[in-house]
Amino acid sequence: xxNGIRMTQYFFDVTDLRNYLTFHTQVSGIQRxxxxxxxxxxxxxxxxxxxxxxxxxxxxxxxACQCPKDLGINFLDPSxxxxxxxxxxxxxxxxGMAQHRNSQARLQSRVILWDIRxxxxxxxxxxxxxxxxxAWLEARAEYKAKQIEWKKDTVKIYRANFQDVAKNGDHLVxxxxxxxxxxxxxxxxxxxxxxxxxVTVLLHDLIPLVRPQYTTSSICKKFHVWLRKSTKYVTxxxxxxxxxxxxxxxxxxxxxxxxxxxxxxxxQAQLPKTQPVCTVQTGEPSSYxxxxxxxxxxxxxRVLVKTPYVLVVGTMEVRKNLWQxxxxxxxxxxxxxxxxxxxxxxxxxxxxxDDFDILMSATGQLGGWVEIIEEPDDAVLDYLYRHCLFxxxxxxxxxxxxxxxxxxxxxxxxxxxxxxxxxxxxxDMVEYCDPHDMNSIEAACIRLIDDEEYRELLEARxxxxxxxxxxxxxxxxxxxxxxx
Numbered sequence: 001x002x003n004g005i006r007m008t009q010y011f012f013d014v015t016d017l018r019n020y021l022t023f024h025t026q027v028s029g030i031q032r033x034x035x036x037x038x039x040x041x042x043x044x045x046x047x048x049x050x051x052x053x054x055x056x057x058x059x060x061x062x063x064a065c066q067c068p069k070d071l072g073i074n075f076l077d078p079s080x081x082x083x084x085x086x087x088x089x090x091x092x093x094x095x096g097m098a099q100h101r102n103s104q105a106r107l108q109s110r111v112i113l114w115d116i117r118x119x120x121x122x123x124x125x126x127x128x129x130x131x132x133x134x135a136w137l138e139a140r141a142e143y144k145a146k147q148i149e150w151k152k153d154t155v156k157i158y159r160a161n162f163q164d165v166a167k168n169g170d171h172l173v174x175x176x177x178x179x180x181x182x183x184x185x186x187x188x189x190x191x192x193x194x195x196x197x198x199v200t201v202l203l204h205d206l207i208p209l210v211r212p213q214y215t216t217s218s219i220c221k222k223f224h225v226w227l228r229k230s231t232k233y234v235t236x237x238x239x240x241x242x243x244x245x246x247x248x249x250x251x252x253x254x255x256x257x258x259x260x261x262x263x264x265x266x267x268q269a270q271l272p273k274t275q276p277v278c279t280v281q282t283g284e285p286s287s288y289x290x291x292x293x294x295x296x297x298x299x300x301x302r303v304l305v306k307t308p309y310v311l312v313v314g315t316m317e318v319r320k321n322l323w324q325x326x327x328x329x330x331x332x333x334x335x336x337x338x339x340x341x342x343x344x345x346x347x348x349x350x351x352x353x354d355d356f357d358i359l360m361s362a363t364g365q366l367g368g369w370v371e372i373i374e375e376p377d378d379a380v381l382d383y384l385y386r387h388c389l390f391x392x393x394x395x396x397x398x399x400x401x402x403x404x405x406x407x408x409x410x411x412x413x414x415x416x417x418x419x420x421x422x423x424x425x426x427x428d429m430v431e432y433c434d435p436h437d438m439n440s441i442e443a444a445c446i447r448l449i450d451d452e453e454y455r456e457l458l459e460a461r462x463x464x465x466x467x468x469x470x471x472x473x474x475x476x477x478x479x480x481x482x483x484x
Contacts, residue, residue: 007049009170010481011064011162011197012038013188014085015054015181021078021087024375030204032402033240033266033473034175035081040474042067052085053162053172055184062162062187084157094139095131115140162187168196171481175202179226192233200481201230202238202264205399206247207319214319214396216351231257238480239263240400241421262480265424268405268467271378271385301380304371304387308341310445311388311412313381313403314395316372317350321394321417321435326359326370328442333369341389341449346373346381385410390448390455393422394435401425409467413458415444429462 017034042050047067055062065084074080081087091097091107096114114136117125123133166172172191178184178201191197208215208223231252237259239245245263252259314320322345329343343366360370373380385391391407391414398417404425407414416426417435426432433444448455 009049009051009166010041010045011051011053011166011170011172012041013054013172013174013178013184014038014052014176015184016176016178017081018054018085018087019181021082021085024078030176032272033202033204036267036272036470037175037474037477040471041478044474044478051165053166054085055181055187057183060183062190063159064162064165065157065159068157091143094143095135096126096129162191163195166191166195166197170195170197171200172197173200173202173477173481175477177204178230179223185226185229188230189233192235198235198481199233200236200238201234202240202477203244203248203399204240205244205397206251207397207399209251210247211319211397214317214352227251228255231255231259234259236480236483237261238477240266241424243421243424244399262483264473264476264480265468266400266402266405267470267473268408268425269469270409271382271406297379297383301373301376301383304342304344304384308389309344309371309387310341310449311384311391311407312343312345312347312393313384313391313406314347314393315350316345316347316353316356318352319396320350321396322353323355323359324435324438324441325392325394326356326366328438328445329369330359330363330366331438331442332445333366339449340369342369342371344371344373344384344388346376346384348375381406385412388412390414392445393417394433394441395419395422396435398422404430405467408462408465411459411462413448413455413462415441415448427465429458429465431458 012034014034017031020031038050038052047069050067051064052067053062053064068084091111094111094114097107097110114126118133118136118140121133126133126136172188174188178188188199192199206227208220209227212220237248239248239261240263242263245261248261252261312320312322312325316322326343329340332338332340360366360372365372373384376384385406390412391403393401393404393407393414393416395401395417397420399421401416401422404414404416404422408426408429414426414430416422416430416432418432419435423432431444431448434440
């Protein structure tokens with residue numbers, strides 16, 4: 001209440017984000033969209049009116065926690081956000097424990113058993129499960145240290161049952177994978193039909209429907225069921241690109257639904273917590289910028305700059321077209337006299353990527369021409385972007401294409417597929433190719449590798465272009481939410 005007037009409240013659902021943070025200490029593209037937008041909304045609306053809501057399967061309740069007023073809490077820091085959402089790392093993050101998803105008791109007993117075998121020095125036992133005793137002991141020590149740190153630095157947040165604080169006329173906004181968390185649908189329907197909230201859902205893509213060959217059959221079926229159900233309680237949809245909006249309009253028409261669809265393009269922005277290094281006295285770039293900014297990076301990351309390299313960022317899954325890209329590099333390295341940069345893949349391992357994995361294993365990562373950086377944090381990605389020759393996103397299909405925008409923000413051009421939403425991100429600042437044609441991919445790569453003048457022309461276009469910021473995204477998202 002302000003002067004007796006009740007202010008509209010905004011609830012941002014973070015159910016899937018909270019689940020994600022129990023298994024990961026770094027965020028990927030979709031999670032970055034959510035936390036960046038919420039962080040900006042807190043600044044634009046004020047923490048008193050912004051809530052984070054989530055379904056808790058343990059208590060079977062839909063909870064809401066008020067946005068922390070402490071500006072020292074950084075929403076862009078996964079560690080801070082985990083404490084706000086009470087999202088502690090799960091035991092399943094330990095080596096060999098990922099498969100124990102259905103029984104917490106079985107999981108805990110398995111961890112105890114492995115602890116005992118580690119103390120007894122049973123090295124052969126761990127080899128059976130694809131790990132070793134040293135890795136287990138190190139993982140357990142790190143896990144325990146995080147739990148101690150968690151208890152010491154717990155953030156005090158006001159939490160309540162959603163239905164006790166949400167009122168008719170408030171807004172519920174879902175920016176994450178709203179279709180994945182089991183049990184969430186019931187509460188979204190209740191928020192809309194019983195409490196009277198406006199429910200806005202951001203869709204990142206409709207790939208499980210329009211390109212089912214790039215996802216598992218179970219995901220395709222689950223997504224389809226959810227999207228049909230969502231038309232019963234969603235007030236409006238947001239699409240992250242014109243291409244996604246077009247796909248969504250087609251689906252809504254097929255099920256006789258008529259919700260409005262707004263387009264809010266995502267950001268073309270640098271990674272959070274990465275600022276240019278300046279001296280304290282003058283504010284000018286330091287002569288020792290490389291030393292100051294990347295002092296704590298692992299040696300194997302810093303050493304990558306010993307030779308030029310091309311960067312590929314994103315989850316390593318079938319949709320990213322990595323096998324064809326690596327095969328193109330295999331061709332290029334065999335060309336006599338070819339001056340070739342290394343190819344660096346940076347991201348989490350995904351699904352249905354066996355052909356790429358087999359090629360890497362059989363060729364020793366193309367005889368060392370390929371480097372794979374798994375689960376890089378923001379500092380590593382920042383370093384990789386800053387020092388690469390250019391980047392590549394040759395995916396078969398994208399909902400938006402965050403790595404393309406991130407590349408542009410570092411004034412790095414890219415080889416980009418001319419399909420789906422990607423031209424919306426790259427505009428006239430990148431070199432396009434047909435992701436289904438290896439000759440096209442190869443020609444685009446050769447042009448950016450060989451023609452330095454052309455590459456510099458594209459970089460000059462980038463340097464004067466207006467690139468979208470996360471403030472732009474948050475501003476546009478809130479405008480859509482507020483629009484009746």
